[in-house]
Every structure is written in structure tokens, then in C-alpha cells.
Amino acid sequence: QVQPKESGGGLVQAGGSLRLSCAASGRAFGSYAMGWFRQTPGKEREFVAGISRSGGVTYYSDSVKGRFTISRDNARNTVYLQMNFLKPEDAADYYCGAVFAWDYITVGSRYDYWGQGTQVTVSS
Numbered sequence: 430q431v432q433p434k435e436s437g438g439g440l441v442q443a444g445g446s447l448r449l450s451c452a453a454s455g456r457a458f459g460s461y462a463m464g465w466f467r468q469t470p471g472k473e474r475e476f477v478a479g480i481s482r483s484g485g486v487t488y489y490s491d492s493v494k495g496r497f498t499i500s501r502d503n504a505r506n507t508v509y510l511q512m513n514f515l516k517p518e519d520a521a522d523y524y525c526g527a528v529f530a531w532d533y534i535t536v537g538s539r540y541d542y543w544g545q546g547t548q549v550t551v552s553s
Contacts, residue, residue: 430542432542433463434545435547436450437449437450437547439549440550440551446514448510449510451509452505453507454506455506458503458527459482460482461541461542462529463501463508464476464479467519467549468521476490476537477490477523478510480501481531482531484500496513496514497512497513508525510523515551517551520551522547526544
């Protein structure tokens, strides 16, 4: 079992940077691919970035490619999302999740575990 918990959200100016962390309890962390999603009121949860179990493969949505970087430290049971050149449209609640099958990295409904989310606000 994996229980993710996000941190690092906050208020940042447009063009700035923020790093989100997701610390996961449980011994099975390394058995799961991990993903970051985001959600704004009235909208569905949107895939942002994903990383394979070993960290060797990453995948990004087009909207964040080149600006965000996902990484993981399996020794610390933690996955990170470095967000640079933030835009007002990046403002959302960001969620970290664990999915067993890499094939479903972009499919939120197939995730096995979710954290509670952390809020990111970007001022223009």
C-alpha cells in the first residue's frame, strides 16, 4: 500500500518557480509509477506529469512540457515536481497519485492511491 502526501504549494508570481513534493508512506513505493495531476473548480482532474517506477522514463502534458520536471527518490519514497516559468493558468490544486501500470499513467481513474492535494496560486 502507498499513501501519498503532497506539500510545497503556495503563492508565486507569474514567471516564478515552485517545487512540489509528494512523500509516500508504505514499502511498495518503488513498485508504482507516480503521477501529478491538477484540478480547478468545475473541471476534471488533468494529467500533468508522470514518472516510471525506476525514474528512468518521464512523460508530460503538452501544457507543461519544457517548464515542469518530475523526479523521484525511491530511497526517500518521494516524488517531486519542479515547476518553472509558472503561468496564471497553472494555478490549481495539485495531486500526487500512484498507479501500478505505466500504461495508465495519464488516466486518473486507473490510479490506485491519491494524496489530498496542495494548492498552487499564481499571481499575474
